[in-house]
Ligand code: SF4
Ligand code: SF4
Ligand code: SF4
Ligand code: SF4
């Protein structure tokens with residue numbers, strides 16, 4: 218799907234916020250796609266990590282927030298260790314998540330989890346999930 | 353001013369369980385209640401000082417003895433970033449305290465049937481999954497006016513150690529200050545209460561003498577005595593109460609016996 | 617030898633087999649693991665945002681506890697605990713600004729500067745106990761058991777906390793060799809198991825986990841060894857669902873590495889805790905006449 222880019226779509230603060238939260242220079246990305254190739258969850262993502270980076274470079278905040286990529290990411294760091302340009306993409310994913318989570322929004326609702334699920338889950342699953350996906 | 357002094361003197365006489373007794377010639381000091389300055393006598397507790405200043409406690413006061421948890425106060429000292437916490441009925445005012453009462457703080461409370469609950473950690477986890485949002489910031493422990501190691505009991509619950517959590521949280525008086533400061537939005541004290549209920553009902557060894565006593569009561573051993581008491585008038589009851597035999601405060605354990613042993 | 621030990625929450629409930637086998641094996645090898653007497657959750661995942669320091673506090677507090685106990689080293693079993701403790705430790709050691717902010721926030725604790733070294737149990741076995749010592753003490757070698765060496769993410773990434781140089785599987789290979797099993801290399805040794813997405817997006821996570829099992833089976837493995845209770849949940853506890861939905865054709869036995877150690881040392885049921893593993897794990901040991909005492913009587 219083509220994405221229109223204009224003065225109006227480019228959100229400067231979004232670009233800056235991603236840079237400051239992640240500590241990464243996303244302009245270094247040359248769109249090789251290695252990250253998606255290394256990503257175990259890419260088969261389940263609606264936009265490849267490479268595409269997310271491109272959209273972020275262009276300040277397309279809305280387009281990024283319409284994808285589910287950062288919420289499917291498992292913070293496995295495969296992309297990070299494989300990027301030929303040394304970008305720590307796992308940090309970029311976290312920055313994108315935080316832009317939503319810091320508005321007091323949850324992506325999983327602890328209170329709505331079925332009792333059976335909580336009972337069977339190892340504690341580290343609960344802790345990590347809540348840390349990455351709740352506000 | 354003289355009016356006030358006389359009021360305090362009256363208060364002093366009827367106060368029970370309140371350590372703050374106004375000495376003769378006590379000075380007044382400034383405190384700030386919700387931002388407004390009041391001059392109150394030093395050595396009063398926060399609760400007494402607020403009443404002295406004209407506040408009336410409709411809620412947020414209960415036992416006045418440091419045990420019901422109704423009266424938590426949060427305060428800062430002048431020029432200091434640090435938050436302090438205390439019970440209004442126990443904490444003595446200091447000059448230039450900036451304080452507010454927090455009689456209630458909303459905290460999630462799960463409903464469960466203690467009769468049918470499975471006494472394992474997983475039951476607690478399922479009722480309070482937000483447990484796993486704790487970030488170990490320790491704000492709860494810092495906020496607890498009872499000096500309870502709140503983070504430690506939360507950790508014990510996460511680790512599935514019900515006994516340890518029950519013991520660590522034993523001094524909790526359910527004031528809610530921990531929940532008010534929690535980064536993970538946990539209702540620590542409600543979770544701990546569930547833990548102690550499960551521990552008491554299913555895990556802790558039962559006291560043999562308690563079982564015996566309950567049996568005695570149920571068999572009707574004390575019915576006649578109770579009936580006698582119920583029929584007594586006020587004066588008679590008062591007399592009986594005042595003349596009751598009491599164990600001396602510092603009596604070494606197991607050395608004291610009442611004269612009248614018919615109830616033992 | 618006495619060593620400070622950080623267990624982690626899951627080992628006290630859902631992953632008793634990981635811990636029990638480790639403690640019993642250490643006893644058999646003459647090493648005393650001393651559990652920290654106060655500890656909290658490690659945080660499980662490392663916070664990746666530059667301004668988010670509060671989420672480093674949990675692991676740092678545990679490191680302070682280890683320091684208080686007078687240890688310069690703390691050993692962990694769970695991969696996630698290892699990863700989060702080790703990464704927080706590097707921040708406290710190397711980042712002056714963040715260290716100060718975190719120490720200032722934790723004004724009720726001793727200042728910490730990375731004094732304690734975080735060591736994963738596999739490294740501890742290799743460097744402090746020695747694989748040769750283990751080999752000499754093995755009573756029932758796991759002869760003929762073909763085991764895939766699975767690291768997952770947290771033992772291997774990021775590089776500055778990897779338990780061995782990137783891409784290598786020497787450590788697990790040598791370990792399996794010491795206990796007499798046959799190590800099997802496979803392409804998904806470092807592929808993520810789906811991690812916490814098992815809660816948020818279970819279908820996706822299960823797909824990823826099924827791929828790993830399939831890859832191991834195709835590489836000729838009869839079992840898979842790991843050190844993380846979340847990997848174990850996704851790769852073992854979810855196998856029933858995977859078989860039912862046709863994502864895998866048959867179960868693959870999954871073991872914690874500590875269980876294989878305990879079994880090879882000839883320890884019994886109470887130590888190995890195979891009763892907490894899947895049926896197929898017990899069956900494969902029985903069918904190969906391995907760890908007979910440890911699996912006797914487990915249905
Ligand atoms: S960290 Fe996230 S985006 Fe990167 S490879 Fe892992 S799952 Fe994919
Ligand atoms: S691997 Fe690195 S350079 Fe290549 S597309 Fe991904 S982020 Fe860009
Ligand atoms: S644990 Fe919480 S509710 Fe209980 S006394 Fe302490 S602050 Fe109050
Ligand atoms: S205040 Fe909340 S998040 Fe912080 S340590 Fe206590 S329970 Fe955990």
Ligand code: FES
Nearest residue numbers: 414415416420441
């Ligand atoms: S009024 Fe009960 S604790 Fe203060």
